[in-house]
Amino acid sequence: MARKIDEEKLIRIKAATMKTIVEKGIEGATIAMIAKNANVSGGYLYRLYRGKQALIDELYFDKVNSLNNELEFLIELNPTTIAPILKAFIQNRIVYALNEPVASKFFYQLLHNVNFKIPSKLKKKSILVMEQLNAIGQKSGEISMDIEILQLHFHVLVYVVDYIHFKRTNFLGIENTTNNDVNYLTNNILNILKKDN
């Protein structure tokens, strides 16, 4: 038999990919840099991934997927209102941003990059989750009848991620999100969804 795969290496490669992209941007991150940061030979990356794009894709899709699953989990607790779902989800995003700054900055960058479109399977899942959320909110009266899935999706996901990112890579200097922001964001979104327009 041959020697075993060093699982540590895969972990190092994933971490190095995110770190390098956060520091240099998707443009600026090269395979050589990533390999060096991972303390792994350049060629070895191609044993685990088909190429640079596939490597980054997988990390991004995994994160999108886990966000969907997280929302689905919160919904399956069968709450009668969306407020606790929103609050828990936003809380988790803020904790994630504080505990995993590299991973969350990496996700932010990809969310806004035209070269990394998520596959339709993930899109469908995401729409499904938003429809479930909408159903709860419609019943409880928290979501106005004329709110569209698009608006729900935008505010729950993009608005939250962007605000957290914007706050920490601030004009005026670094300012981290705090737990105050959980209520701030939750209330803002609930307000927006409630409004008759």
Add this chain to the structure above:
Amino acid sequence: MARKIDEEKLIRIKAATMKTIVEKGIEGATIAMIAKNANVSGGYLYRLYRGKQALIDELYFDKVNSLNNELEFLIELNPTTIAPILKAFIQNRIVYALNEPVASKFFYQLLHNVNFKIPSKLKKKSILVMEQLNAIGQKSGEISMDIEILQLHFHVLVYVVDYIHFKRTNFLGIENTTNNDVNYLTNNILNILKKDN
């Protein structure tokens, strides 16, 4: 004397740069592609700009600058409330997105790219404008006392630009912004700024 510079060429280069970046991303856009789209020789770009980064930088900074000037102009009309300023600004963003889809998509991409940080001179101007807006809103009671410049800036600029972009590059297919969105966005922002938290 020598022949005159063909002003048309500069215009074509600017348009081609934005078009190429919108289609291929900042990563994927090469000088060769830009030159080809502009119907100009590759080398000629270097007569007008120091390089690729400088070319993109200038287009981006010009846009940031014009947004600042636009807000300043609206403020200098001396309104007693921020509502008309916000409404006009958002209206203009939507009209711009409809009339200049390429330019507005280009701006969106750069707004979220870590490799294109705006220079501090432009930052200062932007903060100044937001402070003026805040002063009006504080006096009129439209902006809660505990709102920070950061929050104002985020919602007036990033939130609006992102929502418009998100709506048109929609999950469910292309869906353009309409004039309904002017009121929708204006009300959302006014609500967020008003809220005591």
Add this chain to the structure above:
DNA sequence: AATTAATGAATGAATGTTTATTCATATATT
């Protein structure tokens, strides 16, 4: 138990492509 064969992990130099940038040259204008 000692030795050898077999296998897949891991390397990193080599490869070929792509890229931004330069420059010798041609062209147009006055």
Add this chain to the structure above:
DNA sequence: AATATATGAATAAACATTCATTCATTAATT
């Protein structure tokens, strides 16, 4: 004729990807 515009082939650096090779581990054989 003089001079600046404009070209696009040439250049060199950077890059992703490949591949021949080495290395570690285990199974089989004695």
